[in-house]
Amino acid sequence: MAVPLRQVLRVGAYVVRQHMAGRKRYPLVLMLEPLFRCNLACAGCGKIDYPAEILNQRLSVQECLDAVDECGAPVVAIAGGEPLLHKELPEIVAKILARKKFVYLCTNALLLEKKLDQFKPHPYFSWDVHLDGDREMHDWAVSQDGVFDRAVSAIKAAKARGFRLSINTTLFDGADPARVAKFFDAAMALGIDGIMTSPGYAYERAPDQQHFLSRQKTKQLFRDLLARGKGKGWKFSQSPLFIDFLAGNQTYHCMPWGNPTRNVFGWQRPCYLLGEGYTKTFTELMETTDWDAYGTGNYEKCADCMVHSGYEAAAVVDAVKHPLKIAAVALRGPRVSGPMAPEIPLEGQRPAEFVFSRHVQDKMSALAHDKAARTKPDALADAAD
């Protein structure tokens, strides 16, 4: 099992406590994005084309810790942008670990070898290296030659120093299951602790929409891939029931509150993938978001989504409620043939709303206001007009 036992037990106990307290919605993984700036410019990324003023913003150490405390999720995934560009990241990680949270630090690994000295192996800490396939597949996905080789070199260096490390692989439309299977074999041979995988999804900020997967294609791709992994000992750093869901064997409804996102705009509504408004506090996010308006079957933008940020929470909750079910899947692996679980009907979904630019404009106005306040108090009134 790639998820450490202590994490399984702590997260399981947390879920049980939430249920005993009668909470219907609660966070499991905080997605913390302390910056959007990146040292790559991948075609499938919706972050790095923000205006420079926004790319220059950073969450401070205190803002990151406040987010962790306010949210209370037992797991924190630090993403971005490229988190290693944030100068205070080692301090942020150390202080989150001191709060006994499990930290997954997502990175493209370009700076990993250089910065390894700034971090220490810890039972609650894992690197999560972005690697979308073999050399050709990955360098194509990140739109730059040589990145795969640097990531592999960094993975070896991190493992040699005793760090836990998973790779994070997004599968795009047109992925060849045989080739991805070979890549997973090679990745496991590097001595990594696990594989995180998710289908690419055409969320609204991603400029290269044509390479993302639809639900039916996703399920078939994962079945074809997992069939090739039988008996090979691939370890996934995700719930076995989430992998079973990707293979079309579970009907799960999205639980976007399970993976709330905090970034330089605030708390993102409703999820990591869609930006349909921001709140100042986590409580406001939970209490004022119309959660039933989102998820596959409820909203056109969610129709094809099977991404972990919406559905892994559903798998974790299912696992805690039905331990025998997860034990069976963990033991025999996901079923890769036969009928699939029923799909969620889309007839009742509401049409897409295109609200993206509003929060960018709001943030740009707020930054202009701050700048005016710093440089010329009289200009405040102008900026407010």
Ligand code: SF4
């Ligand atoms: S289905 Fe859930 S995770 Fe996917 S885009 Fe919609 S709200 Fe976000």
